[in-house]
Amino acid sequence: MAMGAPTAALFAALVVAPIGITVHYSLNDVNFLRDEISWVGFSNYAKLWESGDFRHALYVTLLIAAASVVVPNALGLLFAVLLDAGSRLYTTLRIILFAPFVLSPLVVGLTFRWTLANDGSLNNALEAIGIPGPEWISSPNLAVVSVGLALAWQLVAFATVLYVAALRAIPTDLYEAASIDGASGYLRFRLITWPLVAPAVTITTLISLISALKLYDHVVALTGGGPGRSSETVGLAIIRAGFTQNRAGLASAMAVLLLVITAATTVISLRVLRRREVEL
Template identity: 30%
Template sequence: MTVAAKSSSPPARKRPFWTMERRDSLAGYLFIAPQMIGITVFVLIPLGLVFWYSLHEWNVLAQTFRFQGLANYQTLLSDPGLPQVLAATGIFSVGLVIFNMSLALLLAVLLDQKLKGIAVYRTLFFSPVVVSLVAWTIVWGFLLQNNGGINALLATFGIEGPNWLRHPTTAMISVIVVQVFKNVGLNMVLFLAALQGVPRELYEAARVDGTPVFKQFTRITLPMISPTVLLTSIITIVGSLQVFAQIAVLTQGGPGMSTTVLVYYLYQQAFQFHKFGYGATLSILLFVIVAVLTFIQWQMRRKLVFYEN
């Protein structure tokens, strides 16, 4: 009886290959495939090639490509000009981040008011973002010349303006100001969007309690927009470390090396002095700096971002 029952039982059904779980997984992989292909082709492979080139001495003019191990990294550690380049990069980045974010937040607060014609001012302050970077820099180059428009304006008030682009201090300040005015509109829009997401009930409750305006800003506004502050700080810092066109057009790294930032120094070594291997080594240094700063900022989010507390 038992044997007959066993022989008459239906055979076990084979599990189909295309289960719901596998179809969902395939759909997910297909959705992320374009992004992964882009990252692989335009980020990972170039990064690997740059590291490979940094291990070689590559002279395009002489058509030589010789493996030399870590010699370029030893040159990097003993480069007498690198400390000044890093100092100029740090000064430019710190100045740009402080002035850009402060001005962007101030403009966002002012433009968040419900006033007649406020859209015109928002468009006006954002318009430099869409202007060609090279065209913007060339115009500012004419304005900052010794006999340019800024000194002509100062002369009308009896003030003799300096040669802005030929003195180390004023040259760095000029480059920072040009970059701040160019991109402040982008951070302004991000801050403005964040401000409009803050519940108005919080401000009404604070006014009922008699909280001063400044405390409303520090106790309500800043905590509520802290995620946007973190985002804009990361974007601004990374962008400040990648500046090139403004330096190339306005100062060419001068006077001396006062405005020679790391990206422009990389360009000089690779494309002016034809030291492509050492230029690749400098690009690895830039990548490490950007990665470390971004990692530090991301790790600090629990202290800086209200929602992470």
């Protein structure tokens, strides 16, 4: 057991203790500049409840999280079915298709900012086929969509590779037996593929949820939270309150809420998805 002690101590000091301190700060008025801290109970939380900006940040974050569960799972499985073949072409495509996942979110955000600009490549392409390109980044609603797209790009890459691995692990004689029994393509998917890729659904969903709820880098690079604060996520709100405005108490209350939401959604999804895996 002694061998685990250094790691446990490191984790306790730099992860567990900070969570405790965050909870403590959230119940106080904290001013680092004057080195003052005073107990205020739940008033930071009450302020958040009343703050339209924070409610909007929460809404943006949850919206992107919901989209990030659906889009990568759907597109990832679709791409995987397309790419699940043995020849060298498909192996190569699978390897390079994963590349977006290893890129820095900052680089991804900047690239999308440039691609989605009013005179960017996407709008040029749209205009070429006769569709007037919208203002992706400077309109409040589409700015949120843009951020979601940048994150989804990376998550779809991740999901595709996981689904391909899951598909490749399904024994082909299952499909052959089903075909002999006269099962249609849809039935084969419904009864063989979908249940057997269940573990990939679980991982994709969890990774997507966690990435979306902590979203920061993509937003900073792509919209900076703007226009105004229309695409601000909770992650951005925490850093702005904590560092730019020096309101660590308020920022910590946001952090505690984000942590509770993250824990609740991941635990519930894990329960639901694991049950599906077991029912096979």
